[in-house]
Ligand code: GDP
């Protein structure tokens with residue numbers, strides 16, 4: 307049957323171990339793309355992914371493979387991101403797959419996200435096919451890595467494919483293993499339709515386009531469908547698969563992964579995690595959806611032009627379709643006006659969201675400094691969740707404050723253990739355990755405040771271990787900490803959007819750094835601007851931005867009106883991503899100054 311010839315799988319790994327390159331080789335070996343079309347990391351289709359050389363979005367494609375048994379198999383392959391900020395993409399793709407190819411770098415071995423992804427695959431009961439990649443590297447030690455996969459992960463790696471995605475080694479064996487070891491999907495074609503939405507995107511012509519895994523039944527254009535959680539009903543206009551370009555199909559059936567369009571204009575009707583059923587013959591129950599993600603960090607997003615508030619809301623709603631881990635709700639700031647408090651899984655995610663809003667939706671934004679969510683216990687016995695530092699109650703009304711901690715695991719070669727521990731200690735970490743992965747590497751576990759992890763822990767970890775350490779973490783709970791809020795005053799006025807919360811021990815130092823930074827970042831005016839940091843009413847640090855009297859154009863003696871206009875224009879563009887706060891212009895950079903610890 308057709309179903310017995312389908313294989314659905316995800317490719318998972320630690321970042322940079324070669325997932326996207328393996329996908330390239332599979333696309334090539336199955337003649338899915340022509341030689342002319344082929345390019346590196348073909349499935350990284352976003353400009354942003356190509357520029358940064360990382361996968362941000364999962365990508366599901368169909369390829370056809372003629373196996374050694376003479377039969378042709380349909381593979382639905384999902385390439386996934388490796389960075390911890392995009393793990394929600396991985397977990398959603400795994401819920402649509404029957405197997406996972408676990409790629410491990412032959413020179414690096416098992417890393418923190420290798421393990422994290424294995425756990426996700428196991429939670430979804432997937433068959434895991436280990437593959438050891440980059441055997442071409444001089445430092446490759448495939449046999450040691452094979453042993454490590456067995457010892458650390460606890461799966462059989464005796465038949466792990468030894469591959470070099472770069473040189474095309476091992477790809478034929480991989481394709482045969484996929485056929486032989488990944489189970490064909492199950493599901494009854496005659497049963498009521500159940501299709502799990504695991505991704506979506508907005509298309510201005512076709513409306514919302516959903517990526518689905520059909521679990522039961524069949525769907526085809528003309529069918530009336532219902533979204534079981536939202537209750538919305540539509541008629542299917544098109545179904546198809548990406549191969550890698552969209553190809554229309556007559557139907558999708560139980561076991562298929564493909565896309566569905568139904569002229570859906572209301573983006574709230576069809577969220578990832580919802581189940582599609584048919585109106586005529588509805589299923590009794592929705593499929594289990596996804597655990598919603600809890601954002602790790604929040605920041606305020608404000609349009610530089612206040613009149614673009616509604617455009618920003620629309621842009622965020624559309625982006626949310628394609629980024630299920632994005633959360634937002636309206637907030638107002640005295641300094642910045644109307645905007646949205648937005649939740650992210652980390653700073654890379656925050657950066658990507660801001661970039662995508664600017665590129666794909668033509669928004670011009672100010673992003674305020676990221677903050678974790680604090681719990682403030684007040685004297686009236688209440689607990690206030692504070693995701694925006696300026697909303698922390700008065701110090702006199704607070705009994706104590708708690709902050710989120712993570713359980714972090716850091717995999718690192720022996721010789722850097724000392725450096726890792728020193729850093730973790732500096733960042734207020736509490737040692738948990740240390741296990742040997744093999745003779746050369748250890749897994750060090752710490753409890754560390756999330757705020758410290760988010761800010762510059764990862765960069766420091768990388769530089770202190772010459773790039774050899776990998777990090778994974780999960781929230782472990784809240785703990786009481788000695789925290790204070792620091793307010794920033796510009797020209798005597800408190801700028802709510804610049805407030806931040808910090809541990810008491812670092813308060814003085816951070817205040818000094820920030821007032822110094824702001825002095826450099828904030829453009830001069832024709833009057834002196836004092837920059838002050840305050841805890842409550844007490845000023846703890848101060849700098850002064852000197853007055854600036856000259857107009858830049860006065861430097862031009864030629865009086866050439868053309869040059870003068872150009873220069874003024876350049877000045878204007880330089881003002882982009884700047885917000886007038888009272889009498890002072892505050893550039894985007896100023897809001898991020900808080901992140902710079904030295
Ligand atoms: P991903 O983050 O897991 O998707 O990894 P990519 O596929 O983007 O690859 C990361 C880097 O490793 C790229 O520079 C690839 O060219 C390189 N790479 C991938 N496979 C191999 C391989 O087999 N050998 C070598 N030497 N480099 C590889």
Ligand code: MG
Nearest residue numbers: 325326360361
């Ligand atoms: Mg990739």
